[in-house]
Amino acid sequence: MSIWVVAGVALFLLAAAMLALWLLLRARNMQNWIGSYLFRSRPPKVEGPIHVMFCFVDHFEPMWHGADLATQRSRVDRWCSEYRELASRHHDADGRPPQHTFFYPEEEYAEEHLDKIAALCADGYGEIEIHLHHDNDTESNFRETISRFCRILHERHGALPVDPASGEVRFGFIHGNWCLDNSRPDGRWCGINNELTLLRELGCYADFTLPSAPSDTQTSTINSIYYATDDPLAPKSHDRGELVRTGGRASGDLMIVQGPLRLNWRERRMGVVPRIEASDVRRGCPPTPARVDAWVDTGIHVQGRPEWVFVKVHTHGTQEQDMDTLLGSAADAMHSHLEQAYNDGSRHVLHYVSSREVYNIIKAAEAGKRGNPNDYRDFVLPPPPSSWAGARMRKVA
Template identity: 75%
Template sequence: MSLIVLVALGLPALLILAAAGFWLLLRSRNMQIWLRSYLARPARPQVPGPVHILFCFVDHFEPMWGRADLETQRRRVDRWCQDYRALAGRHRDADGRHPQHGFFYPEEEYVAEHLDKIASLCADGFGEIEIHLHHDNDNAENFCATMRRFCNTLHERHGALARDPRTGELAFAFIHGNWSLDNSRADGRWCGINNELILLRELGCYADFTLPSAPSDTQTRTVNAIYYATDDPCKPKSHDRGEPVRVGGRAVGDLMIVQGPLALNWRQRRFGLVPRIENADIRRSCPPTPERVDAWVQTGIHVEGRPEWVFVKIHTHGTQEGDMDTLLGPQMDAMHDYLEKAYNDGERYVLHYVTAREVYNIVKAAEAGKQGDPAQWRDFILPPPGHRRGSTST
């Protein structure tokens, strides 16, 4: 119905303009992609016993960010190895474990001395190394060769990555640079491969941890879910939808997608009208406040049929100087204090700090019908990588 007709029928022009403006604001943040799915998603079922919070922190860890010189890179890595050890060492979950940091290291930024230092930190029980990749206008042959080479280097030189006992092959979690998994940008940049999910599966990737990516147009319609995506090798963004992981189900498709919380923050609105996007990103401009922690938990991401196991996956870009005071300072310290106070009373909530690998194992345990304390399934399928086996930390 045209604007003229609507006005003629008595609908105030101001209301029409407001609606049009609201729609334009939504589109400016690409919210039209996922808002309907978000609003239609059913609430997490209530559970009688304690809710187990599986808290996973993944980091697009890029020492060369901003084309930094080697000395700047070293300062960034050294600060993480020193300050994170001190920060995380002050905190423990219900199992007595420190917070676990997922260092998703970019292949194209490989420097052996940086990874030696991070591997040492991980060996002391503070996290695990996984794979990050930025690429553009790539092809399948080059992508596979690059990934195989990097997997072997991480494992052989730095003791990273688990070996799948079922296949004997190296296994890894993945985060795509610039959010562009499976060529998902509308302009086709920062990937170039429409069958990337298939290739990742064949290379040993057990799950992708890229999402959420809002407000980028790479964000999927599926939100707040753990699901299997099936690749259409002729089309991009095959992970836009998928089959939820469920208790009693089985692996289908090509790749498990583990999403972090995506929500609307009505307390902070643009122009007093459009809510801000809560996308589980931690940095100076969006610190980890108690209100945000509550929002992550309330999102209730879980395996269907196991609502008492709630997965909270947050992310950051940890080597940017403007954000490191937040990530390694009092605000992050306070976040862990709040988690351990509000979500670890042993009656309503039980807190577990987990790595990406452990998330995958616990998801697969839920799928297999395992119950009780999820911490017992941290190594359900994939064992710890080599740099963790010698650790004396619990």
């Protein structure tokens, strides 16, 4: 066989391998972010303890799959009962139990459900923020929808903080179907190209939607905390932005707080292809110690403050197939591992935080603050009214 034949076969095999790799990447929409992952830089070495801020955000949807009222009540009641039991068995370095942030969908509003969740939060187990599913929306309808829901959550349920500087009700946001700023290529499940601007004007302090992989809405920016500037004429303006850094200042339209996104080589498909680690917690992706370690190792931080690491994970908490994982032994073991491996006081210090507290600690880092992040949980935005009421009731009791 001539050398030219051998070379031709080798080139053919190489081309076939490259095509197979490209098709594999496209099948999971990895072409959007794999370059950022492969050419990422490692977090810098840290002298002294690493403070780990652990934040669990929930796309909390009691009406999932068109459930009847009895099923909705069962879902909410189970959370209000079993989460208290789970969280009360754990605490961080500051003596606080795990904090669960319930991003509640506007389109699923039911007063009785929010009353129960607000009572759970008032007892010190979390906070309520805003989630929204919408499609083919308009700017005027979006403004009215968010403004109305902010008033309802704040005035009826004691949720959402008030900015002491402006007197404005502020909120954190997760976009339904991952489609922040009309980021789905076909334009479904949003419809608004200036959504970042609208959120800023309506009082949103930060977005917590990402990561969204393997969805095609995933940004090319990964494992980052950054400010995105809106292009009102184009979708997905948050694909890139300016990193939040110490000594910096707010810029653009909206802060984007991402959770860990990486490849999981421990759990490979067919023993070869790595799985996508997108910080999603459910039955099919239980929060194993190896995953917890990977989340912390990702090292998401404000530039210039690598000793403050932010771990934001997410779930859809009202789906029955996942509730045993989220409220049972798997979540219990996750918190035990966090407290055993990342709370020794010398190498690591653990802090359970809500999304609002994440924002406050980020802003403190941006302002150049150092030391114990626990001192900055309320740095810019105070707790919502339900927390004050709960604290008063606990003090009286």
